[in-house]
Amino acid sequence: MSLINVGSILTYEVRQQTVFLFQISSSTTSHQQVSLETLEIAPHVPVENFAVGFDGNRLQRIIVEPCQLQVTYKATVALTPGVDQPEHVEETTTSLMPPDVLTYLNPSRYCESDLLARFAFEEFGGLQPGFSRVQAVCNWVYEHLDYTPGSTTGTTTAADVLLQRTGVCRDYSHLAITLCRGLGIPARYVAGYAVNLFPPDFHGFFEAFLGGHWYLFDPTRLAFVDGLVRIGVGRDAADVSFATLNGNAVLTSKSVWANQVVDPNSPDGMPVNLQAITTA
Amino acid sequence: MSLINVGSILTYEVRQQTVFLFQISSSTTSHQQVSLETLEIAPHVPVENFAVGFDGNRLQRIIVEPCQLQVTYKATVALTPGVDQPEHVEETTTSLMPPDVLTYLNPSRYCESDLLARFAFEEFGGLQPGFSRVQAVCNWVYEHLDYTPGSTTGTTTAADVLLQRTGVCRDYSHLAITLCRGLGIPARYVAGYAVNLFPPDFHGFFEAFLGGHWYLFDPTRLAFVDGLVRIGVGRDAADVSFATLNGNAVLTSKSVWANQVVDPNSPDGMPVNLQAITTA
Amino acid sequence: MSLINVGSILTYEVRQQTVFLFQISSSTTSHQQVSLETLEIAPHVPVENFAVGFDGNRLQRIIVEPCQLQVTYKATVALTPGVDQPEHVEETTTSLMPPDVLTYLNPSRYCESDLLARFAFEEFGGLQPGFSRVQAVCNWVYEHLDYTPGSTTGTTTAADVLLQRTGVCRDYSHLAITLCRGLGIPARYVAGYAVNLFPPDFHGFFEAFLGGHWYLFDPTRLAFVDGLVRIGVGRDAADVSFATLNGNAVLTSKSVWANQVVDPNSPDGMPVNLQAITTA
Amino acid sequence: MSLINVGSILTYEVRQQTVFLFQISSSTTSHQQVSLETLEIAPHVPVENFAVGFDGNRLQRIIVEPCQLQVTYKATVALTPGVDQPEHVEETTTSLMPPDVLTYLNPSRYCESDLLARFAFEEFGGLQPGFSRVQAVCNWVYEHLDYTPGSTTGTTTAADVLLQRTGVCRDYSHLAITLCRGLGIPARYVAGYAVNLFPPDFHGFFEAFLGGHWYLFDPTRLAFVDGLVRIGVGRDAADVSFATLNGNAVLTSKSVWANQVVDPNSPDGMPVNLQAITTA
CATH class of the missing domain: 3.10.620.30 (C8orf32 fold)
Incomplete structure (x- = not known):
């Protein structure tokens, strides 16, 4: 098993009301478990969470009025690949x-x-x-x-x-x-x-x-x-675009990480x- | 409501073992009912029937040895469109x-x-x-x-x-x-x-x-x-190709029909x- | 008639021997006369001048060793359009x-x-x-x-x-x-x-x-x-690229001008x- | 040297007045001489012959009223390639x-x-x-x-x-x-x-x-x-299209040949x- 901390911080300058569709959340599959997951939207807006299709894809939809928007996603993911x-x-x-x-x-x-x-x-x-x-x-x-x-x-x-x-x-x-x-x-x-x-x-x-x-x-x-x-x-x-926008907003910064917490111990070297x- | 007889006859010269995927069967939806449906394969081979995806698509898969293949689909479809x-x-x-x-x-x-x-x-x-x-x-x-x-x-x-x-x-x-x-x-x-x-x-x-x-x-x-x-x-x-082939076969004839049995009586003329x- | 001063200064960082083909010189046609024309290459290298094709196109070819190259073209052009x-x-x-x-x-x-x-x-x-x-x-x-x-x-x-x-x-x-x-x-x-x-x-x-x-x-x-x-x-x-390069050189600056000296006196206003x- | 008889017969159904540009005549170059050359147009129309560009290309232009047009080109070409x-x-x-x-x-x-x-x-x-x-x-x-x-x-x-x-x-x-x-x-x-x-x-x-x-x-x-x-x-x-048409005409037959008269005697086998x- 491998434990990985993943996350991303996206900031946007939102100029007019904009609908955002985000695909930044980790999937849950038989080989991938997600824990300690948080999604913070600043300023706060309601978030719709969707599962899409058969394959575990997740989508968040938010509607944002003009502002400086910051979206912060964090999770710990346990991989148990075959x-x-x-x-x-x-x-x-x-x-x-x-x-x-x-x-x-x-x-x-x-x-x-x-x-x-x-x-x-x-x-x-x-x-x-x-x-x-x-x-x-x-x-x-x-x-x-x-x-x-x-x-x-x-x-x-x-x-x-x-x-x-x-x-x-x-x-x-x-x-x-x-x-x-x-x-x-x-x-x-x-x-x-x-x-x-x-x-x-x-x-x-x-x-x-x-x-x-x-x-x-x-x-x-x-x-x-x-x-x-x-x-x-x-x-x-x-x-699977990480963000799809409908309105008028500009991505001003993007920070993404994925750090291993526990070594995978490759089983046979x-x-x-x-x-x-x-x-x- | 409108009643329509639909059908198709496809013939192939199959030269080597070929896997066929057919999409020729009418969907069943809340506005479309299918009755009196038959699918004949000559010579006879086992047919796998699949529903694919969320939208009612249907797929037939057959494996055919070299022969003259004839596929005949017939159905009566009742349309009750909104x-x-x-x-x-x-x-x-x-x-x-x-x-x-x-x-x-x-x-x-x-x-x-x-x-x-x-x-x-x-x-x-x-x-x-x-x-x-x-x-x-x-x-x-x-x-x-x-x-x-x-x-x-x-x-x-x-x-x-x-x-x-x-x-x-x-x-x-x-x-x-x-x-x-x-x-x-x-x-x-x-x-x-x-x-x-x-x-x-x-x-x-x-x-x-x-x-x-x-x-x-x-x-x-x-x-x-x-x-x-x-x-x-x-x-x-x-x-939604009507036929996808994997092998070696040639379409030699195709006959398709759709005939109205009951007039739709367009409700407001x-x-x-x-x-x-x-x-x- | 219209008198126009035109010119361009191109500078390149030449990293390996490079063959340059320039198309920056004004054509001479029955409606366009060129005078006071100079082409300076620094550092100095031999310049081949070609007329190409039927239409008055001109080409300069130079071979340049690694250096800071500056090409300066100046001319006064008299336009007498129909x-x-x-x-x-x-x-x-x-x-x-x-x-x-x-x-x-x-x-x-x-x-x-x-x-x-x-x-x-x-x-x-x-x-x-x-x-x-x-x-x-x-x-x-x-x-x-x-x-x-x-x-x-x-x-x-x-x-x-x-x-x-x-x-x-x-x-x-x-x-x-x-x-x-x-x-x-x-x-x-x-x-x-x-x-x-x-x-x-x-x-x-x-x-x-x-x-x-x-x-x-x-x-x-x-x-x-x-x-x-x-x-x-x-x-x-x-x-008609202004410059075609064969070798290894990078354009580091480009300055282009075209200034009217005598007004064309649009004949009928x-x-x-x-x-x-x-x-x- | 190699002697080759070449030729082509093109027939068109001309439905409206059409301008034809033909490129079917052999070029004359320092390695290719043309003799016994004929171009027959039936029905007879005036033919304009052009040399185009620097490379020996030839062009024939004719204007044809509605008819069955037949263009027959024949020549004997001597090749003396280097x-x-x-x-x-x-x-x-x-x-x-x-x-x-x-x-x-x-x-x-x-x-x-x-x-x-x-x-x-x-x-x-x-x-x-x-x-x-x-x-x-x-x-x-x-x-x-x-x-x-x-x-x-x-x-x-x-x-x-x-x-x-x-x-x-x-x-x-x-x-x-x-x-x-x-x-x-x-x-x-x-x-x-x-x-x-x-x-x-x-x-x-x-x-x-x-x-x-x-x-x-x-x-x-x-x-x-x-x-x-x-x-x-x-x-x-x-x-170098063999024919360019402006008007309304359809190519109804095309016959092309190239037959060697004298063997090239490949000099060194x-x-x-x-x-x-x-x-x-």
Whole structure:
């Protein structure tokens, strides 16, 4: 088990009445328990809490009049990921996938798997199916992209990234997700907190569905997969923005952290990124 | 009430073992009841039936060895749509939308509402909010596109269509959905059967969320909205393909029909396309 | 006649041997005479001067070792534009266009007139052909785009701009050029100096071929067309970058000016932007 | 020397007065002489012959009233290509390129070398500069694309092709040109006749500027480079369409041929595609 303190402080200059949708709270899953959780809104406004969809995503909605808004989220998260031997984790054939997993084979806004299926098949079609093939996709993405803050925007897609060869965490995951879907492997985007991420920020990574479970991957290699705390999952980053605004407000500062309290004690001394970590 | 006989016959030449996912069965909703439903697969194979997601979508999965495959679906569908006066149907503010509706504000594969939001706002931002604004979007789409079979492909997006100004039903709906989302109006794609569609085929239309309900729109004007039978809803056409194949098979013929058995008796004699039809 | 002092000072930090191609010198045309021209390179290096193509474009090539490089260009330019009555300037049919003009009907990197021809025809096809139709294109571009520095990059095309509705001078001209070509009107990009441009910088505008001449247009309305000094013409901005570098150097400052010495004495008191100005 | 009989017969149904621009006549260059050339237009109309640009491109313009139009071009072309040893053909540094060659480093409509420069550099930047590097680009294109008639349209670009991995001769050359430009190697599109092309048609190939000459390459491997007869060169296919129409006419048949009369007698017995063939 790993205990992680996560949190974020967001401040906004709100100029007109604005509706905020926040996705900053940690999910509760069978592998992730949340305790000591607080959400403070200053000035105080009523908060609506929603569970959205099937996957444990949570949403807070507030309506704010003009002010300096500060949103502070804190929680302690206990991770108890499943750890499997990568060589035993196989791909799942379409004929055996649960129906709700099938959705994650479809192309999405930033993951045009219809466009890139042939590319995926040419590059990775000949590899042994299984966990190692998804790892090969991640390695390819890591090796062919340059991590370049500012090189992409909110409208950049996996196809753009494949051509321009630069991006940030969101783009790395979009490209890896797209290539997995192109290979017939369901894949979904995960927004979350990441231990030791530098510079500290919200992080974007992804999960692939293999052998009946969702396994975590981070093609940026910026964080250990057993230090990733899930906020939410979606088809791509379009589904899990940390904040969606309707009105007129400007983000003036953002502070994000994720600190490990108890060491995960990697059970067999193997570097954790060489293991298959499942959280769902 | 309107009674409609719908059905489709699909034949495939299956060359290798193939997994088929079909979305051809009518949904059951509070406004749509299905009776006398049959699904015949020849040669006979076991069929898995799934309900997918929250919205009543149904999926059949079959695994087929090499053969000539014929899939025949038939049903009688009773439509009891809600009928509202368009001028009483208002837009819903983000602060009051149910959480599961919020998803349909996000951009999706074929509906890049992030790219087209400014365009939507410039063209339609000044109009009176409500049903009539969505109708104005549909009119714009109808007037600015040429319905041209073959002018688009499976990868054509709303942005492509906005530039090239041609498309088919799927493209018309993608563009209208995208513009609605850009205006802050949740919108989703509907695949279905349509009475009197010529040439007969599966049809694509859309729903916008207004005043707490989903209202039907068909920007192609090829069918009456009170003769539309829902198969499934999704973010865009990527979610509701009538068939998804994994293996090696070729569609060799497709026959689709939707015939009205009982006349809807439009309650006030008003042409139905001037009314607000809600089905969910 | 109008006398204009133009110039630019560019400084670079050159980190490795770099080949520079500059397009900063004023063209000599039948309507534009250049005098008192100097080009100073510090530190001193040999300069190759080229005339490129048919249209009076000039190019300087230098090879520079690591240093702080300063390039200073100064000239006095006499403009003697032809001034015609807009209502007398007609479009030229394809059957009468000189062969070298035909090139400017082709789509180019940033002007996808093949993609936007239908759009152009729908918006402007019904208008009276002639100068006023190009003016209508310019008005449309001016009214539908927001001039927003930083909203576009070096790879932004006319189709992108048409969707996102923001851009800078280069984007305004690319879109107008594209729409003209879509209408069958040859159009080309012009890079130059512009009197009273604020903030001062190199400017991008365009010319359309009408009635046997090239007429100047500036859809940004940031400068008067009779105060535009041509550096070079091309299919789009790809052809007339003020500097192209091969090596490793960084632009550290750029200063550009264009000041009128003698007033043009607009011949009939009409605001000059309402006249048809021809320079070639 | 190689003697080749080339020709084409184009028939059109002309429905309204139409202006045709044809680029079907063989160029005369220092390596290509044209004799016994005829161009027949039935019914007879006056033909304007133009030389366009610097590179020997020829254009015929005719104005045709409604009719069945037949255009028949025939010529005998003598090719006397320069043949160099590939290992002696080096790349030319930007500092030594003639100014008119520099144009062919710019991105163009179908060759977005600005977008793909990083890709080109990553794949080919580490290779030995020279003829062999362009050959490596051609090999990569040949190996990664599937030649699939109908898989692309007139608006497909090199970036599209790089993603979708299918295309025809025009697409193969566009991608290779784009990658060359991304590497700093000037490259241009060539439209022409090709001996033994199957099925017979106009062909698209390209030239790269190396060691002071333009060398021919055909990444489709569908024709021998010493059997390629040049019609025209341009930045990409946008410049050298075999026919451009303004009016209303439909191509009803197209017949193209290129037959070798005298064998080229490959001078040293080496397969000619392993040699460096220069024509300009």
